[in-house]
Amino acid sequence: MQLSSWSSTAIPVVSISIILIIIFIFFRKYLTSKSTSNQPGLPPGPTPLPFIGCTVQMLLNRPTFRWIHKLMDQFNTPILCIQLGPSTHVIAVSCPNLACEFLRKQDAVFSSRPETLSTFLVSDGYQTTILSPPGDQWKKMRTILIHDVLDPHILKWLQPKRDEEANHLLSYIHNQIQKNDTPTEDGGPGEEETEHVSSVFTILKYLYAFSVIDFFPWLRGKIDFEGHQKIIRTAIQRVRKYQDGLIDERIQLWKDGVRKVKGDVLDVLINHESPKLTDQEIKAQILELMLAAIDNPSNAVEWAMAEMINEPSILKRAVAELDHEVGHNRLVEEQDLPQLNYIKACLKEAFRLHPFAPFNFPHVSMRNTTVAGYFIPKGSGLGRNPNVWTDPMRFDPDRHLDAERKQVVLSDNELRLLSFSTGRRGCPGVLLGSTITTMMLAIMVQGFTWEVPQNESGVNLVENHDDLALAKPLVVIAKPRLPKHLYPKS
């Protein structure tokens, strides 16, 4: 993994971190009524053209999140309003107090989601949780996830599966190292898995990609202006090609009475009673769970490793914590995680400084309201950005360590960093997501030493232009640091 000499203090855009997006539908009506009422004004933003709003500017200034960030700087405002199309308003917020106002105080008002062509296709007509507007279907699916998939007892029951994955990661890295000496099967992803995972990431990229047709809904099905529709349809078809057949097979095994004991989340969904789920609901929800669980853990661990390798004193402290809490004679286990506060602080810092997405999942307002003295019309949404940290661009895990040595948790209800968000749309996978992410980093730090290649002076911390991921995949040299017998064979 190779990177150049960028320091984290020089990264330009990651100060976007709490951004909230709000979409408004009845703008015209509001404008006509505004002159006769004492309603407050909309938040500041660029002047929209009649009918098209700022759509042309948006198209000329891709990626949209960097444009929005620039506009917030230009207008010198933590709350910005951009009109897109004839009647949609996007409201971006970059300060924790305002984010709390939207996501906590007025949570009930802002708990809807925008209905776009991509979200409609991915959720197979809003049969799922994350993408669905509030209503009976969202409530049903969210309740099932909370009680039957993400409940701590269920997570305990599924721990052996996660242990298997952690061992797999360890043996994969170990095999990569061995490969230099003797060619072996490394246990890495095959062609099909690579296609599946890369298609999941494609869906994530285009899910809320500011597509023109979402602001001019009557164009839907008539024109694919930016080509987003084709890309997302192909990606969904690729992911489903691998998943749906397996789900059908499993459903059949239960119907035929061949499978009798539940062994995973799919079995739980298939056997759910009152309400019983349809095959379509199960398939759509499994796809959505893939989207929910993959991006954040991998992105946080990659950035945390990059920052830690670049700052050896931080990596050294993380190693020392593992040596002290776990030692050299066994592998780290989930039971150790409560003691690994420094490792968690490194991850929390990665979530703060390098969130996977520049925006939180968008929220849409369900009625007109006022936030920070501005009128926020019905039909609006949100994300976030913390500016409350000293020296905010510095990767500094210590800022998350409590003087009273309380447990470090990766979530933050005050929304000074987004990670899992909060409120009725907040992430129900906090425990699972934190566990997966922390185990992944802990096992990599415990199992290996990590260095940049000899001809490199450090890790290049440049991020992509189009998103906030590392511009180049992290390439570094790993060496085993535990007794040989501890590395599982795969």
Ligand code: HEM
């Ligand atoms: C480190 C890992 C994870 C992070 C950082 C994360 C973060 C988030 C965020 C920011 C949201 C949007 C909240 C909002 O709209 O305000 C969300 C929603 C959601 N997450 Fe997670 N998540 C993680 C892992 C997971 C996992 C493992 C699952 C389940 C397997 C999950 C399930 C969900 C669901 C179902 C929602 C939608 C809730 C709703 O709209 O009602 N997440 N997550």
